[in-house]
Amino acid sequence: MSRLRVTSVVPLTPRMTRLTFTGPGLGELGTWPDQQLKLLFPKPGRSAHVSNAPDVGTWYQAYMAMPEDERPWMRSFTVRSLTDGVLTIDFVLHGDNGPASQWASQAQIGDVIGRFGPSPDYARPLGEADLLVFAGDETALPAIASLLELLPDTRRRQVFVEVADPAEEQDVPGVRWIHRSAGEDLVSVVTAADVPADAWVWLGGEASAVRALRRHFVGLGVSKKDIEFAGYWRRTLTQDDAPTADDLAEAQERIAALSE
Incomplete structure (x- = not known):
């Protein structure tokens, strides 16, 4: 430390x-x-x-x-x-x-x-699919922005970020900003998007939204190995609180993905 x-x-x-x-x-x-x-x-x-x-x-x-x-x-x-x-x-x-x-x-x-x-032990490469999809709320924006900076202009991507209102938008090219002030939410907007089954997907943000989006993409036929996901926060709990059954299941799946 x-x-x-x-x-x-x-x-x-x-x-x-x-x-x-x-x-x-x-x-x-x-x-x-x-x-x-x-x-x-x-x-x-x-x-x-x-x-x-x-x-x-x-x-x-x-x-x-x-x-x-x-x-x-x-x-x-x-x-x-x-x-x-x-x-x-x-x-x-x-x-x-x-x-x-x-x-x-x-x-x-x-x-x-x-x-x-x-720790580099947790490093994961970007996917090699023709289309990369990034979706998250403001807590995931730093990660999404840093990932996008690694992509050449020729890489196809769809980017969705939910924030409170237009004042929270940042200078990150290509983002479809989703505003809670306008009654929008990440899950509704992303699940309505046209995404092929051979896409590579990165998800981050509130845990229940991440789980819902992961289920959506798996249902579309996206391979689980092509979905990176992390629940950064929980709506009614903090990191000091004990993990829920869903949290434990998510952790097991992430560990399994790291070992593949």
Whole structure:
């Protein structure tokens, strides 16, 4: 586990802000599509530091062994970019409902949090199908944007991103923006799209929406091995809550996909 220090805070939209970080080990990390990592946010009056143990098991055991009132909050994020030892992460701001959003809304240059990862063990290549489909909400936008930047202009793609309203749109070419303020939702718009069975699909965002879209594409005949999916958040639960049966089933399927 390493520490990250904030080097800049830049508002992107009313509900998203971009933070850059420096810290030990970032310069040695490579880059790959859809890099994911754990961020640790200190509780009031506490530190984000856990352990310098190098392996996952030892580090996580040390984390769980901490008294609950001292243990940092841990949340999963996707890297927006990692260049020359500078890590960029975009945070969705949704008030004080979660420790990550609350911290990011008040972050200042010099603030320190912890990180674990990203690990190349979880790297997955983009599909080789003629058509690539990307769909997610604002929590998936950093991942989608970074994936799109890897595609040559000649690669066919369909991109769907659900956000609160037009003010949340970003400069990401080719996106079909879906606005909740207009009564739209990701699942309805994506399931109405014309997608062939030989497409490659990437899905991210709220867990139940991701599951619904995955079922839709499997029903269209898209091979399960050609669907990358991740439920980033749960509508009524946080990452501190125990996993549901659906969460466990999703985790098993993702593990199975990584081993193929």
